[in-house]
Amino acid sequence: MALTDTAIRKAKPSDKAWKLADERGLYLLVTPNDSKLWRLKYRFNGREKKLAIGQYPDTGLKEARAKRDDARRMLDQGIDPGRAKQDARLATRLGAANTFSAVADEYIDKMEREGKAVATILKVRWLATQLKPAIGARPVADVTPHELLAVLRKIEQAGKSETANRMRSFASRVFRYAVATARASNDPAHVLQGALMSPKVKHHSAITDPLALGELLRVIDGYSGQPATLFALRLAPHIFQRPGEVRQMEWAEIDFDKAVWAIPAERMKQRSAHHVPLSMQALAILRDVRTLTGNGRFVFPSIRSAARPMSENTINAALRRLGYSGDDMTGHGFRSTASSLLNESGKWNPDAIERALAHREANQVRAAYNRTAYWDERVRMVQWWSDYLDGLKIGGEVILLRA
Numbered sequence: 001m002a003l004t005d006t007a008i009r010k011a012k013p014s015d016k017a018w019k020l021a022d023e024r025g026l027y028l029l030v031t032p033n034d035s036k037l038w039r040l041k042y043r044f045n046g047r048e049k050k051l052a053i054g055q056y057p058d059t060g061l062k063e064a065r066a067k068r069d070d071a072r073r074m075l076d077q078g079i080d081p082g083r084a085k086q087d088a089r090l091a092t093r094l095g096a097a098n099t100f101s102a103v104a105d106e107y108i109d110k111m112e113r114e115g116k117a118v119a120t121i122l123k124v125r126w127l128a129t130q131l132k133p134a135i136g137a138r139p140v141a142d143v144t145p146h147e148l149l150a151v152l153r154k155i156e157q158a159g160k161s162e163t164a165n166r167m168r169s170f171a172s173r174v175f176r177y178a179v180a181t182a183r184a185s186n187d188p189a190h191v192l193q194g195a196l197m198s199p200k201v202k203h204h205s206a207i208t209d210p211l212a213l214g215e216l217l218r219v220i221d222g223y224s225g226q227p228a229t230l231f232a233l234r235l236a237p238h239i240f241q242r243p244g245e246v247r248q249m250e251w252a253e254i255d256f257d258k259a260v261w262a263i264p265a266e267r268m269k270q271r272s273a274h275h276v277p278l279s280m281q282a283l284a285i286l287r288d289v290r291t292l293t294g295n296g297r298f299v300f301p302s303i304r305s306a307a308r309p310m311s312e313n314t315i316n317a318a319l320r321r322l323g324y325s326g327d328d329m330t331g332h333g334f335r336s337t338a339s340s341l342l343n344e345s346g347k348w349n350p351d352a353i354e355r356a357l358a359h360r361e362a363n364q365v366r367a368a369y370n371r372t373a374y375w376d377e378r379v380r381m382v383q384w385w386s387d388y389l390d391g392l393k394i395g396g397e398v399i400l401l402r403a
Contacts, residue, residue, distance in 0.1 A: 003028065005061055011036065026068045028056060038064040040071055044080045051082045098183045100143060100174065101136035104128045107177045115266060119244070127170040130155070130163070140175065141184040145191050152196060161197045168192055205326060206333030208340040213237075214392030216329065219322050221393070228310065229318050231289040232300045236315065236331065238282040238386050240338035240357065242269065243316075243331035248309045249299040251290070259283055259379075274358045277379040279386035342385065352377045 003022040011020055013034040020028040025041040038053035053059060053067045071081035097103075108124055134151040135143050148171060155164040172189035179187060207213050220233045236246055245263055253262050261276040268274050278286070286299070293301055302308040315331035335357060342353050352374035 003061060008036065008056060008061065022061075022065070022068075024068060024072065026053075026064060038067075040068050040081075042071065042075060042081070044075065044082075049080070049082050051085065098139050098141065098178075099136060100138055100140045101128075101132050103140045103178045103181075103183060104131070104136075104174045107174050110177070115271070117266065117269075117271075123166075124170055127167050128174075130167055131171060140178045143175075143188055145188040148188055149192055149195055152192070156196055164196050165198070168196060205328055205330050206336035206340070207329050208337055210341070210392055213337060213341075213389075214395060216324070217389060217393035218395075219324075223318060223322060225318055225321060226303055227292055228289065228300050228303075229314055231285055231292070232310065232315060233318055235282060235285045235289075236334045237337070237389055238279055238285070238382070239276055240335045240385075241274075241276060242335065242358075244312060245274075246331075247300055247312065247314065250297055251294060251299055252297075254278075254286060254299070256283060256286070268358060275375075276356075277375070277382050279383045281386040281390065282382070338385065341388075342381065347384065348381050349374060349377060352381060356381065 003020055007020065008028060011028070011030050013030055013032050015032060017029055017031045020030065022028070027039055027041065029037045029039050031037065036056035038056065038059055040051040040053055042049055042051065051071055053064050053071075056064075059067075074081045074084060105128070108121065108128065111124065112121055131151065135147065138147075148168075152164045152168055155167060168189050172187055175184055175187040175189055178184035207216055217237065220230075223230045223233055232246060236243075239246070239261070241263070245267055248267055249261065249263075253264070254260075255262070259278040261278055263274045263276065265271050265273045289299060293299060293306075296306040298306070298309045300310045300314075302310050316326070319329055319331070320326075339353060339357060342348055343350060355374050356378050
């Protein structure tokens with residue numbers, strides 16, 4: 001006997017689930033908690049199966065019968081409606097996992113597990129947020145070069161060509177990851193190489209004139225700000241490492257007996273541990289600052305919390321306070337200063353200078369060699385460099401480096 005809406009509404013729960021039968025295998029299961037669930041009983045390949053169709057009253061009697069009829073038509077075509085429903089659910093789940101947004105997040109998570117620097121992770125997450133509003137919900141395999149180019153053009157036309165190029169590069173890495181994990185067949189960002197304007201290369205401002213460098217060193221000694229900042233300013237020219245590495249220097253990394261600063265791989269741009277020989281002058285500065293911050297973790301802690309290193313803009317802000325604009329000198333500029341003048345001296349192997357600067361070696365065989373080579377030369381070089389800086393600072397006669 002066919003069901004009616006009146007019979008369904010009057011159906012009351014009992015201690016056990018019970019059924020109200022309709023026609024052609026359709027029935028309503030009434031549970032003890034008063035849920036009313038549509039089910040279809042059918043046979044496929046000789047086995048009895050059940051298919052969940054919906055819940056009353058969200059799925060009414062008429063709609064339940066329509067779904068029953070759809071399932072019956074699938075059976076007539078030799079298709080198991082229960083399996084078809086599982087496949088559709090799986091396809092939906094996979095589709096959600098295969099969007100550009102999901103693949104990008106998965107790729108970034110992989111970068112984190114690989115131990116990429118926190119700053120790197122923050123940058124790629126920001127790049128992902130710039131791309132997601134336009135293509136985040138799109139299946140990663142369906143994004144076209146023209147679609148991606150339209151997104152990048154908007155950024156470029158806003159005067160942010162460098163950002164647009166970084167977004168293209170990041171998108172390319174996501175698409176290549178999607179290809180590698182069998183969720184896409186090509187990288188639409190790759191074909192866009194050359195489609196965007198090349199950003200103007202920005203070089204860090206640096207003083208490379210010996211007389212001007214001597215003046216800077218004297219001005220630094222007159223800095224009247226935070227003592228830790230003064231010590232950082234005084235140390236930076238002698239060790240010429242990246243500002244981020246200097247500001248995060250920890251006391252545990254410094255071996256005063258061996259005169260070495262060991263920077264762990266996770267803090268290095270190239271993700272490889274780097275050892276910096278320390279001149280007598282650098283050691284003297286570190287001994288001075290140890291009386292100030294030696295009880296903490298960081299050599300140059302934040303003025304707000306000793307549990308954190310000084311902020312990334314502290315050195316540049318101090319240089320501005322001393323009267324040096326961003327076009328005159330930057331914290332990163334101490335590296336360029338050392339590189340230029342050490343090379344100009346003609347006294348040192350260029351490979352030793354590059355190794356001292358922790359620059360990446362493109363040739364992997366040479367890279368493996370350079371990790372251990374030139375140490376003795378670098379030790380002599382940093383001491384010569386510190387002596388040279390001292391001579392400039394006291395205003396001694398400046399001789400031609402290649403004399």
